[in-house]
Amino acid sequence: MSDGVPLLRRGGRAGLGLLLPLVLAAGWEIAVATGAASGRLLPPPSRIGATLWALAVSGDLWMHVEATLIRVGLGFLCGAAAGIVVGALVATIPALRWLIDPSLQALRAVPSLAWVPLFILWFGILETPKVLLIAVGVFFPVYVGVSGAIASVDRKLVEVGRIFRLSRFALARRILLPAVLPATLVGLRTGLGLGFLFVVAAELMGASEGLGYLLVDGQQFSKPDQIVAAIIAFALVGKAADMALVTLTSPLTRWQDTVRDSL
Amino acid sequence: MAGSGLKWRAEPGIVRRRDAHAMPARETPVLTVDDLSKIYADGTQALSGITLAVRQGEIVALIGGSGCGKTTLLRLIAGLDQASRGAVQVDGETIRAPHPSIGVVFQEPRLLPWLDVAGNVGFGLADLPRSERRTRVSRALERVGLAEHGGRWPRELSGGQQQRVAIARAFVAQPRVLLLDEPFSALDAFTRKGLHDQLLDLWAESKPTILIVTHDVGEAVTLADRVVVMRPRPGRLDETVAIGLARPREPVAATYEEAVRRVLAALDHSLRPAATKPPPTPETRASWW
Numbered sequence: 001m002s003d004g005v006p007l008l009r010r011g012g013r014a015g016l017g018l019l020l021p022l023v024l025a026a027g028w029e030i031a032v033a034t035g036a037a038s039g040r041l042l043p044p045p046s047r048i049g050a051t052l053w054a055l056a057v058s059g060d061l062w063m064h065v066e067a068t069l070i071r072v073g074l075g076f077l078c079g080a081a082a083g084i085v086v087g088a089l090v091a092t093i094p095a096l097r098w099l100i101d102p103s104l105q106a107l108r109a110v111p112s113l114a115w116v117p118l119f120i121l122w123f124g125i126l127e128t129p130k131v132l133l134i135a136v137g138v139f140f141p142v143y144v145g146v147s148g149a150i151a152s153v154d155r156k157l158v159e160v161g162r163i164f165r166l167s168r169f170a171l172a173r174r175i176l177l178p179a180v181l182p183a184t185l186v187g188l189r190t191g192l193g194l195g196f197l198f199v200v201a202a203e204l205m206g207a208s209e210g211l212g213y214l215l216v217d218g219q220q221f222s223k224p225d226q227i228v229a230a231i232i233a234f235a236l237v238g239k240a241a242d243m244a245l246v247t248l249t250s251p252l253t254r255w256q257d258t259v260r261d262s263l
Numbered sequence: 264m265a266g267s268g269l270k271w272r273a274e275p276g277i278v279r280r281r282d283a284h285a286m287p288a289r290e291t292p293v294l295t296v297d298d299l300s301k302i303y304a305d306g307t308q309a310l311s312g313i314t315l316a317v318r319q320g321e322i323v324a325l326i327g328g329s330g331c332g333k334t335t336l337l338r339l340i341a342g343l344d345q346a347s348r349g350a351v352q353v354d355g356e357t358i359r360a361p362h363p364s365i366g367v368v369f370q371e372p373r374l375l376p377w378l379d380v381a382g383n384v385g386f387g388l389a390d391l392p393r394s395e396r397r398t399r400v401s402r403a404l405e406r407v408g409l410a411e412h413g414g415r416w417p418r419e420l421s422g423g424q425q426q427r428v429a430i431a432r433a434f435v436a437q438p439r440v441l442l443l444d445e446p447f448s449a450l451d452a453f454t455r456k457g458l459h460d461q462l463l464d465l466w467a468e469s470k471p472t473i474l475i476v477t478h479d480v481g482e483a484v485t486l487a488d489r490v491v492v493m494r495p496r497p498g499r500l501d502e503t504v505a506i507g508l509a510r511p512r513e514p515v516a517a518t519y520e521e522a523v524r525r526v527l528a529a530l531d532h533s534l535r536p537a538a539t540k541p542p543p544t545p546e547t548r549a550s551w552w
Contacts, residue, residue, distance in 0.1 A: 159343060160373050163361050164387040164436075174389075178377040255377045255416050 043225040051225040067210040075134025083142025091150035130202035137198035138191035145187020149180035196238045292316035293472045299349035308497035320470035324487035332498020333476040366438030372425035374417035381413035403431040423454035443475040501533040
């Protein structure tokens, strides 16, 4: 098949990308094994692997991953829903835009971690402030994406809808919705990424479970292998969530010029 | 393009009628435009006192320099914009908003990128049962030579193919009046020629009344029964040139070239300031030149 060659080439490229980390890992492994480095602050890959394996076998890893995923998931749902609703309202009702967009833009400029002390003061250190912090992080990229997309819908395509006498509802469903979908999905994807960023901050502010807790625990008890294991787990879970979002939504934007999976 | 190299000179002795936009009284027009004016909010008068009647199955070309309100007039007739004064009627019904009897093809194809070609052609047929919609869409695609392309995305088509999809989308809704706003201006001469033929084939089938805006004299003479020249500031109708050639029209024929010369002369005339315009009678025209 003619597809064979590019596929092979793509596979070769992915392999090339893995080369550098593998060489570094092998080099570090050898350096520690031969005694050239102590490996006290950065354990060799084999010890990190063993730690990760032990966590997985004991079931602890899944408990932490689950706790983190629930927080990100809840925060993402709340933040994304609020971002879509507020973004759509602000983009379609001029009065609302003049009223609240400036305030939202000002709040957007606040580094979200600056909310942490206030949220702790208001909501304690349990789940509420964590989910809320993540939701705040997710809200802004979704809000900006949705409101920007609606504001920049091609007036010429809306006119096509008018020529065919679409009702307001049909116009929204058949023209506005598909037109804003790509930018909305980009906003959701950015939001999900930020969700993982903020879950770390949220779990650092005090948690008894979650991948962020593994980080803090590893630092307090001097377990660098556990810290690196948690970092790896974060990378894998974050990548998996992003892939899941892209896979679920890519059929919706199949028509686009740009190939989303190359992003 | 045939005719563009010709000098813009009137042939002495060719009678051009003023106020010939109205039709013979015995026929009831499909489209009537009555004293239509458009003044924008900033006070600019875009159109002034446009009166035009087009009969069933007639093709009328609107031609004129830029800024003479051709597109504005088409948008008012389509019901996309509101006139400041006057009225548009199709089959006696006053048009205030987009109407099922009126189809529009814009200068750009304006295809919806998230629908495939068949989805775009059938966009206005959402109320029809699926099977009938499918039949009509595939027939329309066949007519514009895109029968094999129904499942492709608009972005995969060339500019000419996209405009054919737009034409099919307008025709498939079976309008009584079809408005075309410089639909071929972005295309090369070869593509344009092919599209002229396809447009005339489609027109011959259901004979809708067609009003086409163009800045291409050759296009106007190839397609239209009547060419109406517009004048700018404010936009208004100037002269009408009846083409009266049998179809298909060959650009090399002497009668075709003569028609092109007549349109060019009328266009030339419309570009002169109104104050210095001589009365358009054969005698004065001849001596004036």
